[in-house]
Amino acid sequence: MTDRAFSVVRAGALTTVQDLGRPGHAHLGVPRAGALDAPAHRLANRLVGNPGSAATLETTLTGCAVRVRTATTAAVTGAPCPVTVDGRPAPWGAPVRVPAGAVLDAGPATHGLRSYLAFAGGITTEPVLGSRAADLLSGLGPDPLAEDAVLPLGTPHGPPSTADAVPHPGPVAELLLPFLPGPRDDWFTDAGLRTLVTGRFRVSPAGNRIGLHTEGPPLERARPGELPSEGMPLGALQVPPNGLPVLFLHDHPTTGGYPVIGVVPERFLAPAAQAAPGTAVRFVRMR
Amino acid sequence: MKPLPVGEHGLLIELDTAEEVEALHAELLRRVAGGALPPPREIVPAARTVFLDGLDDPRGLLADIASWHIPPPTAADRPAIRIPVRYDGPDLADVAALWDVTPEEVVRLHSATEFHVAFCGFAPGFGYLTGLPEPLHVPRRDTPRTKVPVGSVALAGPYTGVYPRSSPGGWQLIGTTDTVLWDPRREPAALLAPGTRVRFVPQETTR
Numbered sequence: 001m002t003d004r005a006f007s008v009v010r011a012g013a014l015t016t017v018q019d020l021g022r023p024g025h026a027h028l029g030v031p032r033a034g035a036l037d038a039p040a041h042r043l044a045n046r047l048v049g050n051p052g053s054a055a056t057l058e059t060t061l062t063g064c065a066v067r068v069r070t071a072t073t074a075a076v077t078g079a080p081c082p083v084t085v086d087g088r089p090a091p092w093g094a095p096v097r098v099p100a101g102a103v104l105d106a107g108p109a110t111h112g113l114r115s116y117l118a119f120a121g122g123i124t125t126e127p128v129l130g131s132r133a134a135d136l137l138s139g140l141g142p143d144p145l146a147e148d149a150v151l152p153l154g155t156p157h158g159p160p161s162t163a164d165a166v167p168h169p170g171p172v173a174e175l176l177l178p179f180l181p182g183p184r185d186d187w188f189t190d191a192g193l194r195t196l197v198t199g200r201f202r203v204s205p206a207g208n209r210i211g212l213h214t215e216g217p218p219l220e221r222a223r224p225g226e227l228p229s230e231g232m233p234l235g236a237l238q239v240p241p242n243g244l245p246v247l248f249l250h251d252h253p254t255t256g257g258y259p260v261i262g263v264v265p266e267r268f269l270a271p272a273a274q275a276a277p278g279t280a281v282r283f284v285r286m287r
Numbered sequence: 288m289k290p291l292p293v294g295e296h297g298l299l300i301e302l303d304t305a306e307e308v309e310a311l312h313a314e315l316l317r318r319v320a321g322g323a324l325p326p327p328r329e330i331v332p333a334a335r336t337v338f339l340d341g342l343d344d345p346r347g348l349l350a351d352i353a354s355w356h357i358p359p360p361t362a363a364d365r366p367a368i369r370i371p372v373r374y375d376g377p378d379l380a381d382v383a384a385l386w387d388v389t390p391e392e393v394v395r396l397h398s399a400t401e402f403h404v405a406f407c408g409f410a411p412g413f414g415y416l417t418g419l420p421e422p423l424h425v426p427r428r429d430t431p432r433t434k435v436p437v438g439s440v441a442l443a444g445p446y447t448g449v450y451p452r453s454s455p456g457g458w459q460l461i462g463t464t465d466t467v468l469w470d471p472r473r474e475p476a477a478l479l480a481p482g483t484r485v486r487f488v489p490q491e492t493t494r
Contacts, residue, residue: 023328023329023341024328024329025411026329026331026338026340027329027330027331027332027406027407027480027481028407028411028412028476028477028480029407029408029409029410029411029412029413029477030411128471129471129476138410138411140411140471180292180294180295182291182292182293183291183292183293183299228333228334228335228336229333229334229406229408229415230299230333230334230335230336230338231299231329231331231332231333231336231337231338231340232338233293233294233297233338233340234340235294253408253409254331254407254408255331255333255406255408255409260293263293263294263295263297264294265294265295
């Protein structure tokens with residue numbers, strides 16, 4: 001193995017290797033996977049001179065810490081968190097020089113859920129179907145980080161970016177989810193559709209990379225039962241029998257039989273990756 | 288045919304029968320291969336639908352697709368594979384009872400059927416195979432198993448499936464294969480893709 005690598009000192013609650021995922025395999029039952037907060041993932045890469053497709057670490061709530069074997073440039077974006085190098089404070093949202101043998105620690109998120117750690121050269125675990133992303137539904141890609149695991153890094157691509165001024169995102173009081181109705185909005189009553197846009201929903205703690213679950217008033221159905229399994233898009237608002245919409249995120253199953261009342265376009269999904277349990281959710285009909 | 292918009296770049300096309308799904312899926316692949324349709328990011332056939340995502344012009348396709356001439360699918364232009372099976376599954380006797388035949392007759396009927404992969408899902412490499420006539424459709428088990436061994440050949444509803452890896456499952460297990468259904472290091476990773484024709488070939492039971 002190359003010398004360019006890091007070992008995991010503190011794995012955190014759930015830290016996975018992510019890139020832009022493996023689209024184009026849904027017909028084989030393979031989820032797309034990839035960074036849930038794609039803009040934060042791309043930004044972290046840009047800060048260390050990587051292309052957006054390079055693999056980063058996606059943390060969950062508690063961050064993670066790694067010891068690099070050779071000096072490298074790293075950057076932490078996404079959920080704001082305290083960043084240290086061998087215990088000394090380092091900037092969030094900026095390139096950070098990490099000396100050989102030093103520990104880069106991305107601490108617990110001060111708000112939001114998922115931070116992204118990019119390293120110059122990117123994480124170079126073996127790609128599966130063209131992607132290094134960990135897919136937690138089907139188990140493709142690298143396992144979630146475990147203490148003492150060693151992950152290889154690639155050769156740096158170019159100089160780290162200095163131009164980006166990274167705004168520190170403030171806490172989000174309410175997650176706005178614009179959606180287009182359908183394809184199965186006719187499986188709900190008018191009252192059910194109204195509940196979706198007027199009801200007070202919150203992010204449930206049951207969520208994961210597969211879907212953001214909600215708590216709130218159940219949506220009234222116009223017809224019972226299930227559909228024959230059909231293709232499911234990223235951003236689907238699928239409504240299981242309990243009547244509470246689940247927003248499909250990147251590790252979602254490629255087919256399903258519960259009706260999809262609406263779809264949140266991909267460009268609005270990044271904030272959902274950062275909405276902690278308890279955050280208020282408002283669904284806004286786009287047309 | 289009923290096309291339904293899905294988000295900003297998707298279309299879900301509803302069809303009346305599995306045969307229409309198969310025909311439309313084949314036609315879509317033909318049009319993509321021939322350059323008449325810009326390749327969508329995903330083309331996902333399912334039981335009664337074909338889902339397209341990542342379309343440049345979903346409205347244009349929605350307006351146009353109903354006027355397409357879609358020929359019935361021909362078996363000749365689809366790949367065919369043979370999967371050797373030991374018909375030794377723990378539910379073989381239950382399936383025989385449901386079919387009202389002997390276990391030997393289950394083996395004969397199942398291995399005489401030409402299946403085709405209607406769609407994939409549930410897990411990477413899991414294909415939903417159709418071909419059994421309606422009287423041979425069986426319900427799922429009342430209590431799903433927490434662990435179905437890799438390579439299990441199983442029945443549920445109109446479908447036959449082969450578990451590409453060990454997982455929980457509620458299908459009726461009639462046999463086992465050593466054929467590797469899914470290997471991401473192999474090209475293609477999935478042995479069963481939508482449209483593939485499949486024959487199960489009985490093997491001597493060794494245990």
